[in-house]
Amino acid sequence: MSRNRTFFNWCCVFTLLASTGYVEAVSRKPVVGKKGMAVAVEPIATKIAVDIMKKGGNAIDAAVALGFAMAVTSPSNANIGGGGFMVIRLADGSAIAVDYREKAPGKAHGNMYLDANGDRAVNSAITLTRRDVIDHGMTIQEAVDAPRIHHQWFPDRLNIEGGVSQEIIESLKAKGYTIRTSGFFSGSYRQGDGHSIMVDPKTGYLLGAPDPRIEGAAFGY
Numbered sequence: 001m002s003r004n005r006t007f008f009n010w011c012c013v014f015t016l017l018a019s020t021g022y023v024e025a026v027s028r029k030p031v032v033g034k035k036g037m038a039v040a041v042e043p044i045a046t047k048i049a050v051d052i053m054k055k056g057g058n059a060i061d062a063a064v065a066l067g068f069a070m071a072v073t074s075p076s077n078a079n080i081g082g083g084g085f086m087v088i089r090l091a092d093g094s095a096i097a098v099d100y101r102e103k104a105p106g107k108a109h110g111n112m113y114l115d116a117n118g119d120r121a122v123n124s125a126i127t128l129t130r131r132d133v134i135d136h137g138m139t140i141q142e143a144v145d146a147p148r149i150h151h152q153w154f155p156d157r158l159n160i161e162g163g164v165s166q167e168i169i170e171s172l173k174a175k176g177y178t179i180r181t182s183g184f185f186s187g188s189y190r191q192g193d194g195h196s197i198m199v200d201p202k203t204g205y206l207l208g209a210p211d212p213r214i215e216g217a218a219f220g221y
Helices: 043-054 059-073 125-134 140-145 166-174
Strands: 007-009 031-033 037-040 085-089 095-099 149-152 157-160 179-181 196-199 206-209 217-220
Touching: 031 037, 031 217, 037 043, 037 059, 037 196, 037 206, 043 059, 043 217, 059 085, 125 140, 140 196, 140 206, 166 179, 206 217
Parallel strands: 157 179
Antiparallel strands: 007 085, 031 206, 037 217, 085 095, 149 157, 196 206
16 A cells, blocks of 8 residues: 555454453564555465556555455455445545445444443454554564454353463453354354454555455555
8 A cells, every 4th residue: 555645444343352461473574565454364365466566556456356256265254345444545635435335233332332331341452453463562573463252242251362362361261251262263153253454653665464364465565
């Protein structure tokens, strides 16, 4: 994504709990791009998005091309007519948010994810990734790779990836949570995909961090 053009950030969001108490995850370096970057769940479509930008297209052009390509290469993750969210930052600094997500269930309401004190009971993957970078000094790739805890509302339980400390697990059990654990990133227990892009504040370069849970891809130029 070009820094002097439109900036596009597209992530799948999964609700998580606090991201402290981890054992150290396997360290990987993010992919670096000086002019543009695309990160997604499937490498062929991701490469197509970068090719669009190399040919003069902006980030929105690349995102549309990515969606159409993934309808063929990874239809379970993106398809024509699917819902989502788009956040666009224009060259003049203005920002636009587009919500084309499907309608929520009829009984959903604005307070359904608040706890007894009126606070958010769960945090999103995007929020936690940002916190891990800003508050805990992780690189963007380390933050994406870090193990996750997901609150599954129906049934009411916590799904925990491998890598979360036993101390944290026991403290959650003591609070009355039902716990289900798994090996690191394994099978149906993996908690979401959080492919991310950030701008390095020191160099201005784009850093792409694919999520290892589904073997995502990042390409920059």
